[in-house]
Amino acid sequence: MHPLHREAAVIAAIRRRQELVLFAFLTRTHLRLGIAWWCLIASRGALPAVLAVLTGRLVGMLDVGRSYLGPLAALGVAFVLVQLLAPVHAQVSSSLGERMSDRLQDALAGASTEPPALAHLESRELTERLTLAKDFDQGMSGPPMVIAIGLIAGGLVEAAAGLAQAVVLLSYSWWAALLLTSAWLSTHWLLRESGSWDRTEEEVLAAQREADYSYRLAVAAPAAKELRIFGLSEWTVARFTAHRRKLGDLRGQATRLRRRPVRWAVLVLLAANGLLFWSLAQRATAGDLSVGRAAMFAQAALGVSAVAFGGINWALPPTAESVATALALRESMAEVGRLPSGTKAAAGLPAARIRLRGVEFRYPGSTGPVLDGVDLTIEAGTSLAVVGVNGAGKTTLAKLLCRLHDPTGGAIEVDGTDLREFDLEAWRGQVAAVFQDFLRYHLPLRDNVAPLGADDNVVEDVLREAGGLGLAPLDTVLAREYEGGTELSGGQWQRVAIARALAAVRSGAGLVILDEPTAQLDVRGEAEIFGCLLRATRGVTTLLISHRFSTVRQADRICVLEQGRIVELGSHAELMAAHGRYHDLYTLQASRFDEPAADGIESADGTEPADRTESSDGTEPADGLVPATRSAGSTQDDHGQEVRP
Known part of the structure; x- marks a missing residue:
């Protein structure tokens, strides 16, 4: 390697040191506070040396009988x-x-949030680094930042004080200052294992991950009901305590003082200090050293001990690691979550069709593809329902159409143009979506429906279409934590999420993706809302993902996904008549209910079979299908399956 290149590599390695990253970030955070922090370290570090000098002068003046008022006043200050x-x-x-x-x-x-894709949030390595980085505030394996900076300051003050008093010793002898400073600094090398802890080891990361998860379970409201109903409150706290204790044990094992290094450190310190104090005693006895200077050098010699292995070795490493990890994550996540944007406009799309050509998708680290050679055409302005068992790839297909990921094989075309050629934000502006895990913003109802703003009449119109008009005044914050706030039920929240998608359609979205949009609604609400959705999105391309066949049967076409491949495609009537996979799934779901026409097309009187009615107790069946008439003498188990005596 060329010497210049070697020098550049050394400088780059030094700059990457976590401690240097921490100190640079400290000053950048608040320049005046950062300067004050360092100035106070220098001032406090110098004062012990000043005290040693003033003490020596005071003792010297007492020895010769001179006035000691000045040195005493300076000592007091x-x-x-x-x-x-x-x-x-x-x-x-x-x-x-x-x-x-x-x-x-x-x-x-x-x-x-900045990377446009989702891959960085689905990466185990990056999420573990994120957990590690968040520790600066949670204090799982080290003090929180607000405490750590004070501890680090104290350690640096001690080090500065020790070095300042070593400077005082230079006036006695260069070898004395070098000997004592080297002896106390050697403790950092001899005990270096006690100040280091590799928190990136799998066992440490696992304990940190489990402790973080248990803590979030214990303090989060959504988990509170089940923890109490199933008697898991004590279990959760015990789990958190156990993993937190394991973190402490792992740190203790990694940083404990080892017997052999401690023995060597004691021997080195005894030899160095013994030699210096023997020299001081010899020169003072011989009259080569005044009492005042002997006192000054003795106090300075004791003060040099401040540079020894101490508190800074415990507080600095975890804090520096958290800061360096947090700052480095931005670059790492940006790379993993990168999604190149095209330049083409997307307004008014899709106008003709969306076409998937041999689309494949594989998550990093997975053993097989989630989507495997999907060929599908969705005509603009039509509705397509996607059904299949869990893990078939339905939600992944929705993510690809939203361009939250790019296919790992094949292509998605919109009106003949590869989706990747469109401006990313422009395309997403054409998409409205309701996902299973839709967000519940702690904002007024108005902002939950139209986060980017809309006229109140538009907000009220879409709430009416979603069956949510009258849930609360538009200015009401949808969270009880706020004064005058309120909380909605799961079904009411789902109506708000649907209204949000309809508001996006009013703003020009041309593709609506509904991923289990009515999962938390009752059967009558589901039928009402999906009918409203189809009317409100008439002329808009709609993709529906649902497990309820009474809902998907209303779509123009139905696609059956199985192990990442399309196995059937057609209308409800066509698929039922084919007696294929869709027929089997539909029949399986309807097995507990009475369908007048098994094929689901027409009943004997030429009308569509009723699939929503009330059960004998006045409630509606969960799947929206008519309950089957049970055999005489039969009962049903807890899952609604018929059990004969």
Whole structure:
């Protein structure tokens, strides 16, 4: 390697040091606070050396009988400064730690949300690094940032004080300063294992992940009901405590003081300090050293011990690692979540059709493809339902159409143009979607329906179409945590999510994707809402994913996905008449219900079979199909299956 290249590599390695990353970030976070923090470290570090010098002068003046008022006053001032600067430094450290925590939260939020794809949030490696990075605020394996900066400041003050008093020793002898400083610094090397902890080891990451998960379970409202109903509250706390304790044990094993290094450290320190104090005693006895200077050098010699292996070795590594990991995540997540944008406009699309040509998709690290050679055409302005068992690839297909991922094989074309050639944001502006895990924003109802803004009459219209008009005044925050706020039921929230998609259609979206859009609605609500959806999106290309066949049968065409491949495609009537996979799935779901026409096309009187009615107790069946008449003397088990005596 060329010497210049080698030098550049060394400089780059130094710049990548986690501690340097931390200190650079500290100053960038708040320049004035950062400068004050470092100035206070220098001032507090110098004061012990000043005290040593003033003490020596005071003792010297007492020895010769001179006035000691001046040195004593200076000593008092230095002592008061030592006492005053400590709480000031603590306050500066706390304020700086809070600002650093805020900046890191911003960095992690940006790292997670800025990449246009989802791959970075589905990567196990990156999510584990994200858990590690978040520790700066959670304090799972180290002190939180607001505390850590103060601890690091204290450690740096000690180191600066030790080095400043080593400078005082230079006036006694160069070898004395070098000997004692080297002896105390050697403790960092001898005990280096006690200050290092590799938190990237699988066992550590697993314990951190489990502790983080158990903590979120314990404090999150959605889990509260089941934890109490199933008696899991104590189990959750015990699980968190166990994994937190395991983290502590792992750290203890990695950083415990080993007997042999401690023995060597003690021997080195005894030899160095013994030699120096023997020299001081010899020269003082011989009259080569005044009492005052002997006292000054003795105090300085004791103060050099501050550079020893101490608190900074415990607080600095985990804090620096969290900061460096958090800042590096942005680049890593941006690379993994990268999704190149095209330049073509997408307004008014699709106008003719969406076509999938041999589309394949495989998640990183998976053993097989989720979608395997899918060929499908969706005519613009029509509705297509996608059905299949769990894991068939239905939601993945929806993600690809939203361009949250790109196919790993084949292509998706919109009006003959590859989807990747369109401007990414422009295409997503053409898509409205309701996913199973739709968001429940802690915002007013108006902003939940139209996050980017819309006229109140539009908001009310789409709420009416979704059956959600009258849920609450538009200004009401949909969260009880806020004054005057309210909470909605699952079905009511789903109506709000559907209204949000309809508002996007009003804004020009040409493709509507509905992934289990009515899963939390009752049967009558499902029939009502899906009918409204079809009317509201007439002329808009609609993709419906649902497990309820009473819903999907209303779509223009139905696609059956199985193991990532299309096995059947056609209308409800065509697929029922074919007696294939769709017929089997439909019949399986309807097996507990009475269908007047088995093929689901027409009943004897030429009308569509009724598939929504009330059961004998006045409630509607969960699947929206008519309950079967049970055999005489039969009963049903807890799953609704017929059991004969």
